[in-house]
Amino acid sequence: MKAKAAMALLVVFLVAFSVVASGCIGGGKGETTTIPQSPTTTSSAGGQTTTSPAGTGTSTTQSPAPPELKPGIAEMDNVYVIVTDKSVVIVGPKGASPTVNIPSGKKVIRVEYEVDTANTPDVKTLMEQGQGFGAIDPAFFRDEHVDALIIAARRQTDPTIRTELFKAVYILGNKLVPEVILGQNRQLRVYWNWVKGRYYHPTLAERYDLLSEDQNAPSVKIGIKDYKNDPETYTIATFGWPESFDxxxxxxxxxxEIWHEIGxxxxxxxxxxxxxxxxxxxxxxxxxxxxxxxxxxxxxxxxxxxxxxxxxxxxxxxxxxxxxxxxxxxxxxxxxxxxxxxxxxxxxxxxxxxxxxxxxxxxxxxxxxxxxxxxxxxxxxxxxxxxxxxxxxxxxxxxxxxxxxxxxxxxxxxxxxxxxxxxxxxxxxxxxxxxxxxxxxxxxxxxxxxxxxxxxxxxxxxKPVGTGPFYVADYQKDAYIVLEYNPHYWNATANPGHRRVIYIINSDAMARINIFKTGTADVVAIPPEKMDTVKGLELNGFKSIVQTDILQPILTFLVFNTQREPFNDPLVREALAYAVPYDQISKIVYQGLLERNYGPIPKPWPGYTEEGITQYKYNLAKAQQLLQQAGVDPSKYKIELIYNEGNSAREKIMTLLQNVWSQLGFQVTVNSYNWPTYLDKTEHGEYDVYVVGWVPDYLDSDNWVGPFLYGATEFKSLEVTVS
CATH class of the missing domain: 3.90.76.10 (Dipeptide-binding Protein; Domain 1)
Structure with missing residues (x-):
C-alpha cells in the first residue's frame, strides 16, 4: 500500500470508530501519519505541553509539531497513547482525538469508550463488600483507560491484537504502579526421594492419589491421634489455613488445593x-x-x-x-x-x-x-x-x-x-x-x-461434601487436616497412590523442618533462606530433594491502597517503587529464587515486554525527588506494612521496607495477621500496604492484567479499530 493512500485510510478509520479494520498498517516506509485533533485541545508529553487551535486536521494558524512517539506512554487530552515494539495503542473517551505522529511500520489500535456511570459500582462500596482481588483489583485502583483496554482484550479474538493490548496494559501497570512487582518466583520444592511421580502444573496442585511412595519408606507416628506417615499416607508440613472448605x-x-483433592x-x-x-x-x-x-x-x-x-x-x-x-x-x-x-x-x-x-x-x-x-x-x-x-x-x-x-x-x-x-x-x-x-x-x-x-x-x-478422590475426614483448625480416599469416587481404583493425605499446620519454619527431618512429613514448606538446612539429608537410605529449576508464572508484589493518602497519588507510588531494595529481597530473602519483572504479566506470556517501561531499581534519591514533586511531606504519614503470619520471607520483606521507607521520613510499622484475617482485611481495603503472591486462576494473560488492574468500570459502548 502506498504511503498517501495509507494516510487517508488511517484518518478515516480513526474518525469513524464504529468501522473495524484489521491487517492494514498506516504509513509507508520512513513516513508518519497524523491523527487529527479535536477543537481547542491540549497535548502533553514528557512534561511539555502544547496547544493546537481549533480545527479538524488543518488550521488557520501555525500549530506546534505533534510530539514524537517513543516506546512508552504519552498522555494527552484525556487519552493515553502507548507505543509498543509493534503498535501504537490509543485509548480514550468517545470523540477524543489527539494529534500525534505515528512511527512508520506501526499498527494502530484505537480503543474508544463511553462509561456506563449508572452501572459502575462505587469503589468504596466494593471495599465494604470485600471485593478486593475480586470484582475490583487488590489496590482498589480505577483508571477508565486501563479498564477499557482490559475489556477490549477480553472481547478480542485475534491473538496478535490481544497481545498488543496486553502490552499496553503491562506498560500502564508499570507506570501507574498500583502494585509494585517484586519479582517472578522460581518454585522451591523440598521432599524425600521416596515420593514418586511428582509433576508441576501452573494452576492446579498435584493429585495425591496419582503420586506414590517407595514401599520401603519409613512409617513414623505423626503425634496426632493414631495417624502415621507411612507409604500409603502423604504428609505435608505447611502453614496457614484454608480460607474456607466451601x-x-x-x-x-x-x-x-483441598478442593482439587476432594472435588x-x-x-x-x-x-x-x-x-x-x-x-x-x-x-x-x-x-x-x-x-x-x-x-x-x-x-x-x-x-x-x-x-x-x-x-x-x-x-x-x-x-x-x-x-x-x-x-x-x-x-x-x-x-x-x-x-x-x-x-x-x-x-x-x-x-x-x-x-x-x-x-x-x-x-x-x-x-x-x-x-x-x-x-x-x-x-x-x-x-x-x-x-x-x-x-x-x-x-x-x-x-x-x-x-x-x-x-x-x-x-x-x-x-x-x-x-x-x-x-x-x-x-x-x-x-x-x-x-x-x-x-x-x-x-x-x-x-x-x-x-x-x-x-x-x-x-x-x-462439613464439606464433594465428588473427588478424597474426602475431608478430620480436621482441627490451625493444627491439621486429614483427607481419606473416597470409596464412592467415580474413578476409584483398588490401589491409589495414596489412601490418606495429612496436612500438619505449624507456623514455625524450624519446627516444620524438624518434622521433615524425622520423616514425619514427606514434603515441607520452607522459606528459601532455610534451603541449606534440608539439603543432603539422609534417612533410612533415602535422600532429601531440594528442587528450584522451574520458573513459575507466579508474581510476588506489594499492594498499595490507592484509596488512601498518600497512595492515591501515582507519583508517590512511583517514588516508593524506587525505594524497594529489589536485589536484597531476591538474594537475601529468596536466595536468588525471585527474578525481576516490572509489570503484571510473567515471562514469557503474551504481553510481557521490556520496551517502553521503567525498570525500577533501588534509588532513594529518585524516590525523594518524586516525593518532592508530588508535594508530599513523608513525616505526616503513618504507614502500616502487613503480611500473613508464618511467612518469614514476607516478614523479612516488610522489615526491609520499614527500614528504607523510614529513611524517607515516613512513620512505618510492621504487623502480621493469620491467613483468614489477612484475606479479610485486604479484601475490604483495611490496609495501607501488603505483600502477596499471585498464582494464576487460568492460563491466559488476562488472568494477570485483569485481577491486577481492572477497576470494575462498566461501559455503555467500547469500540476497537485497527489500521
Missing part, C-alpha cells in the same frame, strides 16, 4: 498438560459458532459423598447449574470470574432428549485433541469424544460474549460441582420444582443469600 468462598491456593470440575488438566483440558464430570462438550453457548454432557454414575452422615448424593446437570449460580449468588471475591464471563441466570440443565432434539436443528462445533467437527446428534458428540458410558443430563452454559480461555476457568477448583440436595436439604424438592428441574436456575436466588451468612455456606464451610 469452594464458592475460597480464593487462595490452600483452599483450591471434581467439568473439565480438568491431566497432570502437566497446559495446552488442552481433559474430561472430568463432563465427558463431552460443544459450542455454537460464535462461542456464546457451551453444552456439557455430564458423566453418569457420579456420587457426592457425605462422610459426616455417611450418605451419597447422585450428581446430574441440575447440580452443575446450581453450583455455577451459587458461586455468583454468594458473591465472594472469587465470583468475579462467573460474573464477568458467564450468564448463569440464562444457563440451564437439559435432558439428553432435549439436547439431542436441539442438535438436529442447531448443529454445534466440538473440539478435542486437536480435532474439530460439527455434530448434529448426541451420539455423534459421544463418538467424537470416544465416550460410551452413562450420562446424567446436559449443562448449557451461556456466555454474555465469547471468551477464548473459558475452559481454563471451568477447570478451577472453585467450580467443583456440589450436591444441591445436600446443601438445600428440606428445600431441595421445592427449589427443583421452582426452577423447572434446572431449566431456570435464576429461581434459586431465593434459596441462597449473599455472603457468609448463607446457610449453604455455613454447612459447606464446616
Amino acid at each position: 469452594p464458592a468462598m475460597t480464593y487462595e491456593t490452600f483452599g483450591w 471434581d470440575t467439568l473439565v480438568t488438566y491431566w497432570k502437566e498438560n497446559t495446552e488442552q483440558v481433559s474430561p472430568d464430570l463432563a465427558v463431552a462438550w460443544a459450542h455454537n459458532k460464535d462461542g456464546t453457548e457451551w453444552y456439557f454432557l455430564i458423566r453418569g454414575g457420579v456420587k457426592a459423598y457425605d462422610p459426616w452422615d455417611d450418605k451419597t448424593y447422585p450428581i446430574d446437570a441440575t447440580d452443575v447449574a446450581f453450583t455455577f449460580l451459587r458461586v455468583e449468588r454468594l458473591g465472594h471475591s472469587v465470583s468475579w470470574m462467573v460474573d464477568a464471563f458467564m450468564d448463569v441466570n440464562h444457563s440451564s440443565a437439559l435432558t439428553e432428549e432435549e439436547f439431542d432434539q436441539y442438535l438436529k436443528e442447531h448443529p454445534l462445533i466440538a473440539e478435542f485433541n486437536g480435532k474439530s467437527t460439527t455434530v448434529k446428534s448426541l451420539d455423534e458428540l459421544k463418538q467424537f469424544f470416544g465416550y460410551s458410558g452413562d450420562t446424567a443430563g446436559v449443562f448449557k452454559l451461556v456466555l454474555p460474549a465469547p471468551y477464548a480461555p473459558v475452559l481454563g476457568i471451568l477447570a478451577d477448583p472453585f467450580l467443583s460441582v456440589v450436591p444441591m440436595e445436600y446443601l438445600l436439604g428440606d428445600k431441595y424438592q421445592e427449589a427443583l420444582q421452582a426452577s423447572d428441574n434446572g431449566h431456570d436456575p435464576s429461581a434459586w436466588w431465593n434459596y441462597l443469600s449473599e455472603g457468609k451468612s448463607d446457610p449453604t455456606h455455613q454447612l459447606m464451610h464446616n
Whole structure:
C-alpha cells in the first residue's frame, strides 16, 4: 500500500470508530501519519505541553509539531497513547482525538469508550463488600483507560491484537504502579526421594492419589491421634489455613488445593498438560459458532459423598447449574470470574432428549485433541469424544460474549460441582420444582443469600461434601487436616497412590523442618533462606530433594491502597517503587529464587515486554525527588506494612521496607495477621500496604492484567479499530 493512500485510510478509520479494520498498517516506509485533533485541545508529553487551535486536521494558524512517539506512554487530552515494539495503542473517551505522529511500520489500535456511570459500582462500596482481588483489583485502583483496554482484550479474538493490548496494559501497570512487582518466583520444592511421580502444573496442585511412595519408606507416628506417615499416607508440613472448605468462598491456593483433592470440575488438566483440558464430570462438550453457548454432557454414575452422615448424593446437570449460580449468588471475591464471563441466570440443565432434539436443528462445533467437527446428534458428540458410558443430563452454559480461555476457568477448583440436595436439604424438592428441574436456575436466588451468612455456606464451610478422590475426614483448625480416599469416587481404583493425605499446620519454619527431618512429613514448606538446612539429608537410605529449576508464572508484589493518602497519588507510588531494595529481597530473602519483572504479566506470556517501561531499581534519591514533586511531606504519614503470619520471607520483606521507607521520613510499622484475617482485611481495603503472591486462576494473560488492574468500570459502548 502506498504511503498517501495509507494516510487517508488511517484518518478515516480513526474518525469513524464504529468501522473495524484489521491487517492494514498506516504509513509507508520512513513516513508518519497524523491523527487529527479535536477543537481547542491540549497535548502533553514528557512534561511539555502544547496547544493546537481549533480545527479538524488543518488550521488557520501555525500549530506546534505533534510530539514524537517513543516506546512508552504519552498522555494527552484525556487519552493515553502507548507505543509498543509493534503498535501504537490509543485509548480514550468517545470523540477524543489527539494529534500525534505515528512511527512508520506501526499498527494502530484505537480503543474508544463511553462509561456506563449508572452501572459502575462505587469503589468504596466494593471495599465494604470485600471485593478486593475480586470484582475490583487488590489496590482498589480505577483508571477508565486501563479498564477499557482490559475489556477490549477480553472481547478480542485475534491473538496478535490481544497481545498488543496486553502490552499496553503491562506498560500502564508499570507506570501507574498500583502494585509494585517484586519479582517472578522460581518454585522451591523440598521432599524425600521416596515420593514418586511428582509433576508441576501452573494452576492446579498435584493429585495425591496419582503420586506414590517407595514401599520401603519409613512409617513414623505423626503425634496426632493414631495417624502415621507411612507409604500409603502423604504428609505435608505447611502453614496457614484454608480460607474456607466451601469452594464458592475460597480464593487462595490452600483452599483450591483441598478442593482439587476432594472435588471434581467439568473439565480438568491431566497432570502437566497446559495446552488442552481433559474430561472430568463432563465427558463431552460443544459450542455454537460464535462461542456464546457451551453444552456439557455430564458423566453418569457420579456420587457426592457425605462422610459426616455417611450418605451419597447422585450428581446430574441440575447440580452443575446450581453450583455455577451459587458461586455468583454468594458473591465472594472469587465470583468475579462467573460474573464477568458467564450468564448463569440464562444457563440451564437439559435432558439428553432435549439436547439431542436441539442438535438436529442447531448443529454445534466440538473440539478435542486437536480435532474439530460439527455434530448434529448426541451420539455423534459421544463418538467424537470416544465416550460410551452413562450420562446424567446436559449443562448449557451461556456466555454474555465469547471468551477464548473459558475452559481454563471451568477447570478451577472453585467450580467443583456440589450436591444441591445436600446443601438445600428440606428445600431441595421445592427449589427443583421452582426452577423447572434446572431449566431456570435464576429461581434459586431465593434459596441462597449473599455472603457468609448463607446457610449453604455455613454447612459447606464446616462439613464439606464433594465428588473427588478424597474426602475431608478430620480436621482441627490451625493444627491439621486429614483427607481419606473416597470409596464412592467415580474413578476409584483398588490401589491409589495414596489412601490418606495429612496436612500438619505449624507456623514455625524450624519446627516444620524438624518434622521433615524425622520423616514425619514427606514434603515441607520452607522459606528459601532455610534451603541449606534440608539439603543432603539422609534417612533410612533415602535422600532429601531440594528442587528450584522451574520458573513459575507466579508474581510476588506489594499492594498499595490507592484509596488512601498518600497512595492515591501515582507519583508517590512511583517514588516508593524506587525505594524497594529489589536485589536484597531476591538474594537475601529468596536466595536468588525471585527474578525481576516490572509489570503484571510473567515471562514469557503474551504481553510481557521490556520496551517502553521503567525498570525500577533501588534509588532513594529518585524516590525523594518524586516525593518532592508530588508535594508530599513523608513525616505526616503513618504507614502500616502487613503480611500473613508464618511467612518469614514476607516478614523479612516488610522489615526491609520499614527500614528504607523510614529513611524517607515516613512513620512505618510492621504487623502480621493469620491467613483468614489477612484475606479479610485486604479484601475490604483495611490496609495501607501488603505483600502477596499471585498464582494464576487460568492460563491466559488476562488472568494477570485483569485481577491486577481492572477497576470494575462498566461501559455503555467500547469500540476497537485497527489500521
